[in-house]
Amino acid sequence: MYTMTDNKNLLLRNKATIVYSISLAFLLFLLKWLEIRFIIFDHSFEIYIGAIAVIFTVLGIWLALKLSKPKIETIVVEKEVYVNRNENFVLNASLVSQLELSKRELEILSLLAQGHSNQEITAKLFVSLSTVKTHIQNIFEKLDVKRRTQAVEKAKRLNLIP
Amino acid sequence: MYTMTDNKNLLLRNKATIVYSISLAFLLFLLKWLEIRFIIFDHSFEIYIGAIAVIFTVLGIWLALKLSKPKIETIVVEKEVYVNRNENFVLNASLVSQLELSKRELEILSLLAQGHSNQEITAKLFVSLSTVKTHIQNIFEKLDVKRRTQAVEKAKRLNLIP
DNA sequence: CTTATTTTCATACTAAAGTATGAGGTTTTA
DNA sequence: TAAAACCTCATACTTTAGTATGAAAATAAG
Structure with a gap:
């Protein structure tokens, strides 16, 4: 049971890393593919670079949203407990x-x-x-x-x- | 007065867009500059593309952190406060x-x-x-x-x- | 309107509470 | 074991509380 939980936590903890690695691999492949097409067909260089920029910006945004930890805000609510003077005296x-x-x-x-x-x-x-x-x-x-x-x-x- | 407030809200609401636009302009300039150096000195093509990828990933992350509202997870803690029940005083x-x-x-x-x-x-x-x-x-x-x-x-x- | 009750105030005095300082013995804590 | 905390006690003094007595004004009740 404990081993199961540990394994599960490991996957969850490294999820972003794994996803980014896979994405990077895919994008590198895409780069190579686009590089080949660029060399062969000699298309606009600027469009190619622009595509790279946009793709990686989107990737950065997506990654940041996944990585960011939720801010934990603690609210203390005072619950008044009415105490009759002598009967339910509880020492502070x-x-x-x-x-x-x-x-x-x-x-x-x-x-x-x-x-x-x-x-x-x-x-x-x-x-x-x-x-x-x-x-x-x-x-x-x-x-x-x-x-x-x-x-x-x-x-x-x-x-x-x- | 209302017009002033509207103008102010417009700027605030579009802050991310404005920031991204300016950053993109700057980065495009940087691209052009790197492109010129690349053409002149004929450095490694992969390093150049890699730099683009990293730069824009970082930009994406930065942008996401600015854009996204931090997810606030609220924890409510109840604290008991003992209060003498003066309200129920009934005069004899x-x-x-x-x-x-x-x-x-x-x-x-x-x-x-x-x-x-x-x-x-x-x-x-x-x-x-x-x-x-x-x-x-x-x-x-x-x-x-x-x-x-x-x-x-x-x-x-x-x-x-x- | 008269009477009774309540509120106000004073004076002189005693008793109790409160302040400041010092010291020593016992128990608890690090 | 040493230091800190707690408990105990004393002394001299000041301030506040409490006591007793008397009186007048204001308000409420018959």
Whole structure:
């Protein structure tokens, strides 16, 4: 099966070469034949050359059309998938990676969104207030926001948190 | 104006013809020149004809590439973009009435959810900072919350704001 | 028209959030 | 194994948010 496919590809790939070779052979034969007639009958030299020019131009055009590869144009169609806010939350993992948000940062972002204060977050995660503040600061930088309400709004909009 | 456009289209449409005509004229001149050299110096006839063939083949190829519109093969790629379904937000009017939230309060609640600071809200609504604070205070009481993040979370959960 | 509700605004104060800087320990990656 | 990334924590300070109280104007409802 594979051998069959290979053979088939070989023929297809070299089709133009084969065709041109055969055509050239035929045209050379034609040249010789016309040359003989020219020598014998001494017809107009210009007509002969003109015929050569036209014939080979046509051959060139035909060959170019066969050889040219179709230009591939890719169109990206954005298909909007509507997601109900909480039910079908799908994490935008690529964006999380792009923004370089760590697991801890996402965790804290979630707790912000749930309405917790910094002090409450310390109790939930068993860390100090300054740790929480540091994480929040990092989150703000990565999301390019100034306050927690902005962070939450943006994170939900971008599907970073449910 | 229309006449100008017509003239322009005429030139564009016949561009290939014009180019080919000029090229042919040039090549005929070249032929004549080569012919004269051929007659004078009596070089090989086959080389001369071969040169003609090659030249005109190249011309044909060049012409075809210019003439032919590249075959454009279009590949459509679907990319899924997750969009929150804000369109289907249905205000929980009965609950708004139950909680006795006024229009102004809902308005300010929305701006909170969008991530605005108090000062920013003053600018948007053309009221003073203490007005904003008073409204927010009233919102907190009616929603029984302690901070804006809680208010936003609860309001979205209860479909009070989009 | 009177009353109730809403909106507006101020003041003084406390609490929480946010900023900037520095440092050390742990885990992951190349 | 070294470097990078992540997590943790502290300190000092500024800014914003939140609280309590009071008052007046505007609008809506009875």
